[in-house]
Amino acid sequence: MANKKGRRRRFGAVRQYRSGRWTASYVGPNGERIRAEETFDTKKDAEIWLSQVEADLSRGDWRAPDAGAVNFRVYAEKWVEERELSVRTDDLYKHLLRLYILPTFGPLDLDEITAPRVREWRAERLRTTGAKTAVAKAYRLLKAILETAVDDDLISRNPCRIKGAGKESAAERRIAIATVAQADALADAIGIRWRLMVYLGAYGPMRPEELAGLRRRDVDLDNLVIRVRVAEPERTNGRRAPGETKSDAGIRTVVLPAFLHKEVKRHLSWYAEKGPEGLLFVGEKGAPFRRTSFGRKWRRARAVVGLPEGFRFYDLRHTGHTLSTRSGATLKDTMVRAGQSSEKAALIYQHSDEERQREVAAGLDDLVRAERAKCHKDDPAHHSEEAAEG
Numbered sequence: 128m129a130n131k132k133g134r135r136r137r138f139g140a141v142r143q144y145r146s147g148r149w150t151a152s153y154v155g156p157n158g159e160r161i162r163a164e165e166t167f168d169t170k171k172d173a174e175i176w177l178s179q180v181e182a183d184l185s186r187g188d189w190r191a192p193d194a195g196a197v198n199f200r201v202y203a204e205k206w207v208e209e210r211e212l213s214v215r216t217d218d219l220y221k222h223l224l225r226l227y228i229l230p231t232f233g234p235l236d237l238d239e240i241t242a243p244r245v246r247e248w249r250a251e252r253l254r255t256t257g258a259k260t261a262v263a264k265a266y267r268l269l270k271a272i273l274e275t276a277v278d279d280d281l282i283s284r285n286p287c288r289i290k291g292a293g294k295e296s297a298a299e300r301r302i303a304i305a306t307v308a309q310a311d312a313l314a315d316a317i318g319i320r321w322r323l324m325v326y327l328g329a330y331g332p333m334r335p336e337e338l339a340g341l342r343r344r345d346v347d348l349d350n351l352v353i354r355v356r357v358a359e360p361e362r363t364n365g366r367r368a369p370g371e372t373k374s375d376a377g378i379r380t381v382v383l384p385a386f387l388h389k390e391v392k393r394h395l396s397w398y399a400e401k402g403p404e405g406l407l408f409v410g411e412k413g414a415p416f417r418r419t420s421f422g423r424k425w426r427r428a429r430a431v432v433g434l435p436e437g438f439r440f441y442d443l444r445h446t447g448h449t450l451s452t453r454s455g456a457t458l459k460d461t462m463v464r465a466g467q468s469s470e471k472a473a474l475i476y477q478h479s480d481e482e483r484q485r486e487v488a489a490g491l492d493d494l495v496r497a498e499r500a501k502c503h504k505d506d507p508a509h510h511s512e513e514a515a516e517g
Contacts, residue, residue: 148167148168150166155189197236198235199235206275237281241286246289270293303445306498307498310326310329317425318428323394328444329446330447331447332447337357341407342403343404348395352383354381359415450495451487454490
């Protein structure tokens with residue numbers, strides 16, 4: 128029995144196979160005839176399919192049927208490469224892709240990644256790793272990559288549609304705030320080479336990557352000022368990556384409280400590298416400090432002081448924030464001091480200049496000295512040299 132040809136339509140054409148099923152085709156924007164990937168039970172079903180294609184073309188929503196036939200691994204790696212990411216973010220994305228995303232989706236094309244597959248992948252990752260935060264980060268990355276694929280007209284809809292799947296619980300870690308006595312105890316326990324780092328982390332307050340980037344030229348001992356210009360985060364391969372601070376607000380001048388004068392002077396004389404470009408903090412062998420080696424010292428000091436295992440070096444910043452606020456600093460003052468930025472806060476809170484930062488530093492100095500004095504009543508020999516200096 129010969130094939131039955133359907134009569135010509137205004138858009139596209141339908142025809143019937145010997146089997147009795149129907150097919151449909153149309154000429155695409157590229158001038159090539161495109162045939163439906165499936166066959167239809169009835170002529171009406173084939174015509175409905177053509178009507179939907181015609182509507183997509185008129186709305187500008189049409190995409191080539193093979194547009195999504197792009198390997199996800201290739202697309203994802205190019206996606207990361209094309210973005211201007213900080214080295215830490217670049218490392219994070221590649222880590223998430225390698226360990227969480229590509230093992231499942233790497234072999235697939237973009238149009239093969241469906242909503243059910245995404246749900247199954249997330250459930251399996253949570254079940255096998257138990258790493259809720261890492262899975263949330265991986266889900267956000269996958270969703271961002273596929274959202275770009277939608278924008279590129281490679282897929283019609285993002286299959287990442289799980290509500291709340293990319294959120295990290297803020298209640299997962301309770302932030303501990305070290306007291307003045309605990310900050311002093313940490314500085315004593317970690318060793319004389321690293322004690323200034325503890326104090327700058329607490330009363331700067333400076334981030335670890337900012338401390339790693341400090342040079343001798345950044346320190347003005349006479350005015351007790353440190354200028355934060357760059358950040359040098361440590362990559363997963365152990366190398367430092369000089370670059371910009373976390374935000375524009377990270378480039379700042381930090382006025383230190385007066386009680387740190389002796390600490391800064393001694394560190395410059397004993398441990399900082401020579402010359403204006405000399406690193407402020409180097410290891411015992413003269414190399415830039417490593418996260419792994421410093422981490423061991425930090426954990427030992429933390430145990431000696433009795434702080435919880437979850438207390439990180441970064442948490443010293445909360446000590447500086449808390450004491451600065453108690454000394455009379457406004458939210459804007461603490462934001463400037465810590466190198467934090469917020470457009471909303473910038474509109475609401477008043478300007479904080481260097482003179483105001485000196486007032487904050489003076490208030491911080493008074494508070495720390497007062498706290499130390501309380502602690503030293505039972506141990507008058509402790510920090511006696513500092514009391515004599517004051």
